Amino acid sequence: MSLSTHVLDNARGEPARGIRVRLQRRTDNGWAEIADGRTDDDGRLRDWVPDEQWRTGTYRLIFDTAAYLGRDAFFPEVIVVFAVADPGRHLHVPLVLSPFGYTTYRGS
Numbered sequence: 001m002s003l004s005t006h007v008l009d010n011a012r013g014e015p016a017r018g019i020r021v022r023l024q025r026r027t028d029n030g031w032a033e034i035a036d037g038r039t040d041d042d043g044r045l046r047d048w049v050p051d052e053q054w055r056t057g058t059y060r061l062i063f064d065t066a067a068y069l070g071r072d073a074f075f076p077e078v079i080v081v082f083a084v085a086d087p088g089r090h091l092h093v094p095l096v097l098s099p100f101g102y103t104t105y106r107g108s
Helices: none
Strands: 001-011 018-029 029-036 059-064 078-084 095-098 101-104
Touching: 001 018, 001 059, 059 095, 078 095, 078 101
Parallel strands: 001 095
Antiparallel strands: 018 029, 018 059, 059 078, 095 101
16 A cells, blocks of 8 residues: 555644545546545544555545534535556655645655
């Protein structure tokens, strides 16, 4: 498994605990669910993708931010789409979250 994520709450200055994150891979028929998990007490999610599901392709992380930010969240869901060219290389895709904005990047 070569994917991890980390959600940081920029407004509170701390990790975002318990955020549901789903991973999907693009297929010829749409998107296939690959993994589903929640961030830990440090806002991290790692070792959650089955090795046999991790390969070259286009993926998306779906962060359920409404459950964390509240039902009136401006961004109730954040979707990050990215490409995997080398499935043997570790990828870290963090999310920095606040009530009215977010950012992401390729981490290490």
